[in-house]
Amino acid sequence: EIVMTQSPATLSVSPGERATLSCRASQSVSSNLAWYQQKPGQAPRLLIYGASTRATDIPARFSGSGSGTEFTLTISSLQSEDFAIYYCQHYNTWPPYTFGQGTKLEIK
């Protein structure tokens, strides 16, 4: 099973600033990585797939990068609605499709 590790567990950033979230896979997942956003009381929402492709209706301030085992989600200028928990997930070929433990993005 591929283990996904996210860092940091909690990230405190001021509105308008840039946030950088990291995700590491225990073995290569190529570009088969997705990022999800979850707000309290809501289901997760797809942000990024294929490591760097924004999903439909996702603002351009969200960007993803990386391949292999190291990935990054960057939010260029934080808006109030961006404070949430973010999960990475691999979908490299074969199940199980494991998630990272999440990064909580909070207001500084």
Place this chain on the structure above:
Amino acid sequence: QVQLVESGGGVVQPGRSLRLSCAGSGFTFSSYGMHWVRQAPGKGLEWVAVISYDGNNKYYGDFVKGRFTISRDNSKNTLYLQMNSLRPEDTAMYYCVKSEKATIMGSWFDPWGQGTLVTVSS
């Protein structure tokens, strides 16, 4: 638009069974693989199971250990999760999720249903 609506959650005693359902609409249900993902209260996301478009291929998370069965009825556009021998640690919100692929092979998850809460407690 694509919509997934789960139902069937509730409070159940340890050792008992429960069947969850997920009704899909706004897309050709029979053409896509489907997943279940769960989230224990205050915890992260845990992938549970996947089923191929035709129901012929299935795969489960290790923790299932033969207790859960994923199935689908394409004539009713509905996905199921039969959960037997439930344990307190199965307490979670269970989400139904659509794959971008027809098979059980890797795909991102989009969209997610709103979830149905399962509580296993005596």
